Amino acid sequence: MNKQLAMILVGGILGMGVLTAANAAGQKPEEVVEYRKSVYTIIGWNFKPIGAMVKGEVPFDAAAVARHAQYVEMMSKAAPEGFSKGSGPDVVKDTEAKPEIWTKWSEFQTKMTNFQQEATKLAEVAKSGKEADIKAQFGKTAETCKACHKEFRKD
């Protein structure tokens, strides 16, 4: 077997593997990306108003913080489904996800877990309604967002 043919075969097999993984639950890569973007849109929609409150830009509203934080937590747990293999920029162009997500998978997983843990704590602290604690935990959660975006999201 010549080298070129071997490359084609390996590429084909990898390509099938990639497609199979993305379609394991019946979703097309484009649908996975749409889902992924939707998850982060809802995270942002709920995280930003907490930020505006802890920064004093809008009046503090404990009930609103608790509600928003619950959505951030729920969505942090929904996020991993949006990163199935074969949904990277090599397959779907319109994405800010970097290929490093899949080439440095365990590092990405660690950062995802950090985010989930801090988001869960934020939801817990939010139930207490204690503004100072919420402010501190908001900061910690935001750090986990930044840490992941810095390495794994295109600017």
Add this chain to the structure above:
Amino acid sequence: MNKQLAMILVGGILGMGVLTAANAAGQKPEEVVEYRKSVYTIIGWNFKPIGAMVKGEVPFDAAAVARHAQYVEMMSKAAPEGFSKGSGPDVVKDTEAKPEIWTKWSEFQTKMTNFQQEATKLAEVAKSGKEADIKAQFGKTAETCKACHKEFRKD
């Protein structure tokens, strides 16, 4: 005041009202639409696999149903925020939301409440793990989706 000037003034005032309403929480109309689409993307992402299971297309998985149903319920409660005034097709072109949502607001609200109630029941029934009950409640929930889409969503 001539009629043309009056029309311009009224149009301007209405226009401002529309923008103010959409920006009440600091979001631009485009952001509201993006949020709205995201909510329904996540509803679909979670509702479809339940459908595939109740139709017998994929093996029934009680834990997966419970998880998906919880997301459908949470998102049904998150949906109303995505329909703030001034986020209709007169302001944002790329939307399937019909203007009737805002001109028949109370009817829309009723259909939204129906969906939320059936989605909540689905999440409750899903916890029981009883396949027949889940199947029946999935059907009832799907009906509320269709009822609203038929009248308030473009084909």
